[in-house]
Amino acid sequence: MNDSQVNQTSLFKMAAPVPSSTHECEDSMASMKAVSSAAPLALRIVAECPVSKARACTLTLPHCAVLTPVFMPVGTQGTLKGITVDQLEDLDCQICLGNTYHLGMRPGPELIEKANGLHGFMKWNRNLLTDSGGFQMVSLVELSEVTEEGVKFRSPYDGKEILLTPEQSIAIQNSLGSDIMMQLDDVVSSTVKGPRVEEAMHRSVRWLDRCIAANKNPDRQNLFAIIQGGLDAKLRKACLDEMTKRDVPGFAIGGLSGGEEKDDFWKMVTLSTDHLPREKPRYLMGVGYALDLVVCVALGCDMFDCVFPTRTARFGSALVPWGSLQLKQKQYAKDFQPIDPDCQCPTCRRHSRAYLHALFKSDTAALHHITIHNISYQLALMRSVRQSIIEQRFPEFVKAFMKRMFASVEQYPSWAVEALQSVNIDVS
Amino acid sequence: MRLELSRVVQGCRLGVLTGLGKSGQHSLEVPGCLLYTRCATVPHLTQDTLHTLRDLPSVTQVSVDSFAEHHEVLEEFKEGVRKFAGLHDTVLFCSLHDSANTNPAGHVTNKTVSVWGSGGRIELTVARFMAIQAAIQPDCYQSMADGETWQAGVSRKRVRKAVDRTLAHLDECLVLHQKTQELKQAEIFGVVEGGDIMEERLRSARETAKRPVGGFVLDGFHSAAMDQDVRAQLVKATSAELPQEKPRLVLGVGRPDEVISCVEAGVDLFESFFPFQVTERGCALSFNYSIDPDPETAVLEINGEMPADKKLNSNGDENMMPFEMNLRDKRYQDDFCPLVEGCGCYCCKKHMRAYVHHLLVTNELLGSVLLMLHNMTHYLGFFKALREAIASDRLQDFKNRVLHCREGDLK
Numbered sequence: 083m084n085d086s087q088v089n090q091t092s093l094f095k096m097a098a099p100v101p102s103s104t105h106e107c108e109d110s111m112a113s114m115k116a117v118s119s120a121a122p123l124a125l126r127i128v129a130e131c132p133v134s135k136a137r138a139c140t141l142t143l144p145h146c147a148v149l150t151p152v153f154m155p156v157g158t159q160g161t162l163k164g165i166t167v168d169q170l171e172d173l174d175c176q177i178c179l180g181n182t183y184h185l186g187m188r189p190g191p192e193l194i195e196k197a198n199g200l201h202g203f204m205k206w207n208r209n210l211l212t213d214s215g216g217f218q219m220v221s222l223v224e225l226s227e228v229t230e231e232g233v234k235f236r237s238p239y240d241g242k243e244i245l246l247t248p249e250q251s252i253a254i255q256n257s258l259g260s261d262i263m264m265q266l267d268d269v270v271s272s273t274v275k276g277p278r279v280e281e282a283m284h285r286s287v288r289w290l291d292r293c294i295a296a297n298k299n300p301d302r303q304n305l306f307a308i309i310q311g312g313l314d315a316k317l318r319k320a321c322l323d324e325m326t327k328r329d330v331p332g333f334a335i336g337g338l339s340g341g342e343e344k345d346d347f348w349k350m351v352t353l354s355t356d357h358l359p360r361e362k363p364r365y366l367m368g369v370g371y372a373l374d375l376v377v378c379v380a381l382g383c384d385m386f387d388c389v390f391p392t393r394t395a396r397f398g399s400a401l402v403p404w405g406s407l408q409l410k411q412k413q414y415a416k417d418f419q420p421i422d423p424d425c426q427c428p429t430c431r432r433h434s435r436a437y438l439h440a441l442f443k444s445d446t447a448a449l450h451h452i453t454i455h456n457i458s459y460q461l462a463l464m465r466s467v468r469q470s471i472i473e474q475r476f477p478e479f480v481k482a483f484m485k486r487m488f489a490s491v492e493q494y495p496s497w498a499v500e501a502l503q504s505v506n507i508d509v510s
Numbered sequence: 511m512r513l514e515l516s517r518v519v520q521g522c523r524l525g526v527l528t529g530l531g532k533s534g535q536h537s538l539e540v541p542g543c544l545l546y547t548r549c550a551t552v553p554h555l556t557q558d559t560l561h562t563l564r565d566l567p568s569v570t571q572v573s574v575d576s577f578a579e580h581h582e583v584l585e586e587f588k589e590g591v592r593k594f595a596g597l598h599d600t601v602l603f604c605s606l607h608d609s610a611n612t613n614p615a616g617h618v619t620n621k622t623v624s625v626w627g628s629g630g631r632i633e634l635t636v637a638r639f640m641a642i643q644a645a646i647q648p649d650c651y652q653s654m655a656d657g658e659t660w661q662a663g664v665s666r667k668r669v670r671k672a673v674d675r676t677l678a679h680l681d682e683c684l685v686l687h688q689k690t691q692e693l694k695q696a697e698i699f700g701v702v703e704g705g706d707i708m709e710e711r712l713r714s715a716r717e718t719a720k721r722p723v724g725g726f727v728l729d730g731f732h733s734a735a736m737d738q739d740v741r742a743q744l745v746k747a748t749s750a751e752l753p754q755e756k757p758r759l760v761l762g763v764g765r766p767d768e769v770i771s772c773v774e775a776g777v778d779l780f781e782s783f784f785p786f787q788v789t790e791r792g793c794a795l796s797f798n799y800s801i802d803p804d805p806e807t808a809v810l811e812i813n814g815e816m817p818a819d820k821k822l823n824s825n826g827d828e829n830m831m832p833f834e835m836n837l838r839d840k841r842y843q844d845d846f847c848p849l850v851e852g853c854g855c856y857c858c859k860k861h862m863r864a865y866v867h868h869l870l871v872t873n874e875l876l877g878s879v880l881l882m883l884h885n886m887t888h889y890l891g892f893f894k895a896l897r898e899a900i901a902s903d904r905l906q907d908f909k910n911r912v913l914h915c916r917e918g919d920l921k
């Protein structure tokens with residue numbers, strides 16, 4: 083074992099053997115302190131942007147180190163949509179998501195626990211983050227009732243009523259054995275206004291405490307809090323004040339990926355990062371468009387997840403630095419260049435837009451090719467963002483990024499320009 | 511291209527097809543199978559997942575069904591399907607149809623046949639057929655043929671017509687082949703038709719054998735067309751009329767018992783659409799083809815007990831073939847064994863039945879990927895074991911082993 087692995091072992095018990103890391107791991111014992119007592123997580127700030135709030139870190143988790151800023155692909159049902167775990171590893175993915183609601187339904191926590199957790203079930207040797215099941219309650223199912231006890235909803239599989247409590251959510255996540263677990267929060271759509279938002283915020287704080295108490299594996303699994311408060315600055319601030327009093331290894335910024343106005347969105351993000359502790363990771367949930375990622379890194383976020391790149395791939399949409407290509411369209415039938423001539427992913431190294439266009443009509447492998455490309459694109463974007471922060475040229479990176487993505491300055495979305503301006507990056 | 515036969519045992523021809531491909535560097539052992547693709551992709555697999563398979567057949571099969579609709583694109587591309595699809599270094603064989611599809615009948619005329627792409631039916635004259643071949647640029651292809659003699663109650667007259675048309679198409683193809691720059695180094699295979707009428711089969715074989723073709727495709731023998739005994743009889747008789755030193759490929763036959771029967775009747779090559787069909791059913795090939803002494807199994811057999819694996823072959827599912835296991839079945843929900851113990855494929859080395867079961871019931875795409883990898887591996891293993899059995903004079907043991915599973919129980 084090399085030095086970094088020895089350090090990690092002495093800090094906390096591992097849930098699974100740590101594979102040899104190919105990434106920078108020159109951390110010394112002194113600079114790697116656990117962010118909360120007994121939590122199996124360490125954050126080392128490698129570089130900070132002197133202009134904005136961006137930072138590049140090394141996040142050490144039980145299965146391996148994660149370099150941030152990081153985009154986490156979503157493997158909802160214990161699989162990343164047609165991609166093998168080997169392919170995912172080859173893309174240099176260090177952490178991906180599993181979905182507590184879906185996996186809790188099928189195949190169920192008992193089976194997964196018997197299979198050595200979700201890692202053992204899907205044979206993924208790197209990190210896993212599971213959400214609480216909360217978001218699905220809003221987005222997927224007929225919401226019956228939210229009470230102090232938990233969320234009552236109707237199962238889409240057999241119509242039975244299910245009660246998901248903070249304790250049950252944590253119990254399922256304990257069975258899944260993820261490296262990062264999310265608290266069950268009282269999720270309210272960001273378009274909802276009024277007293278319900280405040281009620282949900284306060285309840286989320288109480289549920290956070292119940293989740294912390296219910297966690298059977300604090301030495302192996304990290305429980306993150308989720309900051310709520312909707313689009314109300316006062317409520318958000320109150321939530322931040324309360325939740326940061328709890329000894330959790332990391333914080334997520336929740337309730338902000340649901341169709342609210344972008345002008346409100348960025349203000350809540352920046353407010354949150356202003357009041358979150360510097361030495362703990364900040365996870366912005368459900369954010370995934372390239373522009374949003376870059377702006378929110380500037381606003382101080384470290385971790386992101388979104389179904390968008392994998393979902394859009396299955397509709398034939400390939401992500402590129404200047405937007406996206408709808409490969410099913412006729413215009414690509416005779417386009418013999420790769421999706422992105424500068425992309426190094428397996429798809430772009432081997433296949434042309436024309437071939438993928440043709441293949442879409444015949445076989446599912448076309449979807450896999452685009453999925454691989456899109457994940458590669460997102461991960462590569464985050465790697466270049468990180469590199470630019472380390473090399474102290476993040477503002478220049480952002481300007482170049484915007485130039486590539488939009489045809490002219492006039493087309494830059496105003497919310498993004500303002501958000502960047504708020505952290506001293508002038509792209510106009 | 512040369513076929514070097516090392517021995518013929520009980521009708522089974524064992525050998526190697528050498529000098530394949532533009533460079534002549536590739537070879538293919540017979541009896542063997544081609545690598546089945548749809549639009550030049552092995553179903554569900556990218557190059558990375560495909561290459562977890564060891565000992566891939568050196569010949570990849572594409573079809574005019576797949577590529578006719580992309581004719582214009584290929585003509586503009588100019589460099590053929592192998593390059594267009596980003597294929598690895600492989601030999602390309604082009605058949606007329608994709609045997610995994612059942613195309614509607616009744617669209618054959620004296621001068622044309624039809625193929626079916628994603629956009630529907632495309633009618634082909636020989637001229638158009640050959641233009642498509644020039645765009646695909648295969649190393650080997652079958653000539654255009656009328657193979658629609660497989661329906662019940664097809665008249666003798668219709669069968670005769672099919673033989674006549676196919677010969678006429680072959681002659682026309684041969685002429686155009688000589689004139690086509692892109693096909694200069696390609697081999698053309700003649701197609702033997704004749705339905706289930708012995709006379710016609712013999713006539714078709716003899717006439718086709720007179721033409722300067724590199725090999726023979728036996729058409730109209732697929733599973734739905736006729737029962738095994740009739741097929742075996744006809745194939746054997748057909749085979750006897752064909753030059754020994756040229757390869758014979760049969761279309762539409764993939765099930766292990768049917769493969770063995772055809773090999774005994776003199777067939778060298780098969781398509782590998784069968785593992786794909788098994789995959790689409792959510793099933794995994796699990797039949798035993800190993801005749802190596804396995805002490806454990808032998809003891810159980812002697813004592814009249816059935817090893818757990820073998821019991822699973824009779825799931826009671828009507829549509830399911832007896833050579834496979836249905837991974838959607840509830841019994842696999844918490845089964846942490848690999849699909850098939852001892853299988854070296856990516857799926858069996860990494861994953862368990864419970865996981866594949868989960869992927870299938872949740873309609874996850876990875877399920878098909880993993881099953882395809884397993885099923886191809888198993889199928890290629892079957893062919894390898896068949897060759898070894900022929901080589902070591904143990905064909906009967908091999909047949910007992912493979913066909914045994916069919917019975918579903920041990921005596």
